[in-house]
Amino acid sequence: xxxxxxxxxxxxxxxxxxxxxxxxxxxxxxxxxxxxxxxxxxxxxxxxxxxxxxxxxxxxxxxxxxxxxxxxxxxxxxxxxxxxxxxxxxxxxxxxxxxxxxxxxxxxxxxxxxxxxxxxxxxxxxxxxxxxxxxxxxxxxxxxxxxxxxxxxxxxxxxxxxxxxxxxxxxxxxxxxxxxxxxxxxxxxxxxxxxxxxxxxxxxxxxxxxxxxxxxxxxxxxxxxxxxxxxxxxxxxxxxxxxxxxxxxxxxxxxxxxxxxxxxxxxxxxxxxxxxxxxxxxxxxxxxxxxxxxxxxxxxxxxxxxxxxxxxxxxxxxxxxxxxxxxxxxxxxxxxxxxxxxxxxxxxxxxxxxxxxxxxxxxxxxxxxxxxxxxxxxxxxxxxxxxxxxxxxxxxxxxxxxxxxxxxxxxxxxxxxxxxxxxxxxxxxxxxxxxxxxxxxxxxxxxxxxxxxxxxxxxxxxxxxxxxxxxxxxxxxxxxx
Amino acid sequence: xxxxxxxxxxxxxxxxxxxxxxxxxxxxxxxxxxxxxxxxxxxxxxxxxxxxxxxxxxxxxxxxxxxxxxxxxxxxxxxxxxxxxxxxxxxxxxxxxxxxxxxxxxxxxxxxxxxxxxxxxxxxxxxxxxxxxxxxxxxxxxxxxxxxxxxxxxxxxxxxxxxxxxxxxxxxxxxxxxxxxxxxxxxxxxxxxxxxxxxxxxxxxxxxxxxxxxxxxxxxxxxxxxxxxxxxxxxxxxxxxxxxxxxxxxxxxxxxxxxxxxxxxxxxxxxxxxxxxxxxxxxxxxxxxxxxxxxxxxxxxxxxxxxxxxxxxxxxxxxxxxxxxxxxxxxxxxxxxxxxxxxxxxxxxxxxxxxxxxxxxxxxxxxxxxxxxxxxxxxxxxxxxxxxxxxxxxxxxxxxxxx
Numbered sequence: 001x002x003x004x005x006x007x008x009x010x011x012x013x014x015x016x017x018x019x020x021x022x023x024x025x026x027x028x029x030x031x032x033x034x035x036x037x038x039x040x041x042x043x044x045x046x047x048x049x050x051x052x053x054x055x056x057x058x059x060x061x062x063x064x065x066x067x068x069x070x071x072x073x074x075x076x077x078x079x080x081x082x083x084x085x086x087x088x089x090x091x092x093x094x095x096x097x098x099x100x101x102x103x104x105x106x107x108x109x110x111x112x113x114x115x116x117x118x119x120x121x122x123x124x125x126x127x128x129x130x131x132x133x134x135x136x137x138x139x140x141x142x143x144x145x146x147x148x149x150x151x152x153x154x155x156x157x158x159x160x161x162x163x164x165x166x167x168x169x170x171x172x173x174x175x176x177x178x179x180x181x182x183x184x185x186x187x188x189x190x191x192x193x194x195x196x197x198x199x200x201x202x203x204x205x206x207x208x209x210x211x212x213x214x215x216x217x218x219x220x221x222x223x224x225x226x227x228x229x230x231x232x233x234x235x236x237x238x239x240x241x242x243x244x245x246x247x248x249x250x251x252x253x254x255x256x257x258x259x260x261x262x263x264x265x266x267x268x269x270x271x272x273x274x275x276x277x278x279x280x281x282x283x284x285x286x287x288x289x290x291x292x293x294x295x296x297x298x299x300x301x302x303x304x305x306x307x308x309x310x311x312x313x314x315x316x317x318x319x320x321x322x323x324x325x326x327x328x329x330x331x332x333x334x335x336x337x338x339x340x341x342x343x344x345x346x347x348x349x350x351x352x353x354x355x356x357x358x359x360x361x362x363x364x365x366x367x368x369x370x371x372x373x374x375x376x377x378x379x380x381x382x383x384x385x386x387x388x389x390x391x392x393x394x395x396x397x398x399x400x401x402x403x404x405x406x407x408x409x410x411x412x413x414x415x416x417x418x419x420x421x422x423x424x425x426x427x428x429x430x431x432x433x434x435x436x437x438x439x440x441x442x443x444x445x446x447x448x449x450x451x452x453x454x455x456x457x458x459x460x461x462x463x464x465x466x467x468x469x470x471x472x473x474x475x476x477x478x479x480x481x
Numbered sequence: 482x483x484x485x486x487x488x489x490x491x492x493x494x495x496x497x498x499x500x501x502x503x504x505x506x507x508x509x510x511x512x513x514x515x516x517x518x519x520x521x522x523x524x525x526x527x528x529x530x531x532x533x534x535x536x537x538x539x540x541x542x543x544x545x546x547x548x549x550x551x552x553x554x555x556x557x558x559x560x561x562x563x564x565x566x567x568x569x570x571x572x573x574x575x576x577x578x579x580x581x582x583x584x585x586x587x588x589x590x591x592x593x594x595x596x597x598x599x600x601x602x603x604x605x606x607x608x609x610x611x612x613x614x615x616x617x618x619x620x621x622x623x624x625x626x627x628x629x630x631x632x633x634x635x636x637x638x639x640x641x642x643x644x645x646x647x648x649x650x651x652x653x654x655x656x657x658x659x660x661x662x663x664x665x666x667x668x669x670x671x672x673x674x675x676x677x678x679x680x681x682x683x684x685x686x687x688x689x690x691x692x693x694x695x696x697x698x699x700x701x702x703x704x705x706x707x708x709x710x711x712x713x714x715x716x717x718x719x720x721x722x723x724x725x726x727x728x729x730x731x732x733x734x735x736x737x738x739x740x741x742x743x744x745x746x747x748x749x750x751x752x753x754x755x756x757x758x759x760x761x762x763x764x765x766x767x768x769x770x771x772x773x774x775x776x777x778x779x780x781x782x783x784x785x786x787x788x789x790x791x792x793x794x795x796x797x798x799x800x801x802x803x804x805x806x807x808x809x810x811x812x813x814x815x816x817x818x819x820x821x822x823x824x825x826x827x828x829x830x831x832x833x834x835x836x837x838x839x840x841x842x843x844x845x846x847x848x849x850x851x852x853x854x855x856x857x858x859x860x861x862x863x864x865x866x867x868x869x870x871x872x873x874x875x876x877x878x879x880x881x882x883x884x
Contacts (some may be wrong), residue, residue, distance in 0.1 A: 050581060092790075107787070222484055306510075306511050307508050307509065307511075308508055310509075310511070310514070310579065310581060310582070311609070315516075315582045316640075317520070318511075318516060318582055319536055319541055319637070320541065322511045322536070322538040323539070323540075325512050325538070327512075328512065331510055332510060332511070363602055370813060421508070431492060431495070434491075435488060
């Protein structure tokens, strides 16, 4: 029924539109009598269109026209309307879609087609600093919730005709605009087609955030807790990714843009690595890998050493640890587990709670964990140190998406070393490495360019070469397994 | 899902495998073990008396007020074997004895006379014992006395004893920090005999066991490492005096740094002190006329540490004389040390036999059986010392009024 065209009777059309919209209060039907006694009606959603533009370039233009002889829709579009994006609409379906994306829909009596005028006028959030991946030196802008703003932020950075943008609408209810941006000739055509066809096949009702799509884009065959799609709110990272032959996926309504394929190293690298001298960023990267290891292994190594391999500790350290553990009623594993869970609770609370009470939570958190627990001999001081260094290290991982798997695996490793000592931990690490090497993201091995090793791709794998030494733009692509 | 399934299978297989490795299954919390820091072995009434010194963790922690309890606890128990005695201690202590961090084993002289091989078998054999502890012989006192003694510097006596032995070996030389790996090699190899450093208590022994011992600047009783004990096979046969001990340390290349006084050239009443800061020794075995000859080449680098001679240090001729005197002195030291050991004990603690073994394996086979005899009677030793005095410190000549 919605696929139908319009009827020549204007009042029938009005009635039909109103009925379809369920007489919603924000659905405005503005009736005009144009010079020449031509009945005209404008449909729009209140709040979705720019009122001032509506007044100036549509209503005034229609009413103030001096030649009074009736004209066709084509003429109206070409000569009268003062707006940029105007097109002729034939079906009710298309008309509604336009109205939902912030357009006016104009109909005249006796004509079965209508005109849509795009005058989106809702309120946008301004472009602000990146909240999740801030840098000291480097561009400070970040994506917003509006798709067009986001694609523009990237386009502005890469002035190349090879940039392609494909738009889709996904979600049966939300009809969310999705844009795929890539560099023609650099992106893997096969994977791109796969991506598009998966998006087209998407049967979901709603797409409110990128994650709704990320889940359908994941390889069905491989189940992993590691992210295989990168997301960021930094336009410079996306621009760099596109120039490396990756494919960016913009979803309207979210300031996070996804990038595929994503490799393990991408989650460990920060945009700022490229905005500082190579020697600085390489040292920082070493630090980051060390922090990653601490975050993953510190509690489990501590448990293994203190409950299985006391002989591996220096005597003085052992005596000092033993002194601290004196009077602690719980086994080291339970102690570590309790502390880690407490920290995860604090961390979650810190993210969810209103900003104003953050201070209170952090004070209670530090006093409860740091002071009282040690003084009451419920946990040992060494354990507080281990948990704190683990917690701080987990914030060094630049990508929030990567910190989840690391935190989960940390708990698994703790259990392994509590039951099997360093032996169990070693087995755990071996299984982890095997698993990581087994993964791939959109046809590219997850651990590349380290495994499989590719000497020519080492420019920016673990260490970054100076720009004059590396051919940026050719890296990290064409490594299909 | 398939890979997940496979992963699950792999993990479960690996975890199942670990079940068979029960050797690793020794989980113990830190507060269920007693860290044994030192062990003493005495021979009392035909039984071993094993003493262990463990730390009291609650006294080690810094956030507890210092109470009257001692930071170290000594348990001791008698049994026909060491292992039995060790396990028997659990009838007196609430925690299992944990031996990996043992720093020092003190053996009483009585046991050293009976032979140390059999009491040490347990320490060589047990998997938990790390082979990096030092060994010493309690001279003129029981091993238990040394363990139950309150030391001034470190809170834990065992660590004090351990560190003192380590430092004295590097900075003073006439002690031998012998760890159990050395001992195992010495006991098993032909042509080299073991040594062990001696430790004794001086002062009022009974007061030394009370906390009062360290309540005043000068302790009422002190421990002291004294000289090097010579063992033939695994039995102690005698003690070297201080200068012979030093000679031993030189020849075995253990001197990192030491000091010694040397008579002045021309006026033997005065002396100067040389600080040896580098010492290299080469032992070269020869056979001349079917007789074994050992050539000990020592190259020392010295500084003048103290100077009380009349001569002018700035005078090159005199300086050479000083150098010559130092060489002479060091040569004598080595010579005396070797001849004392040869004549008195006939125990080849320097490892000369081992040198022959390596260079003349065929000849060695004929000597092997009666090497102690050959060492005692036939072995000639040549000593070449090339010492150099390099620096004189911040002064040239001693400070005195201008004439």
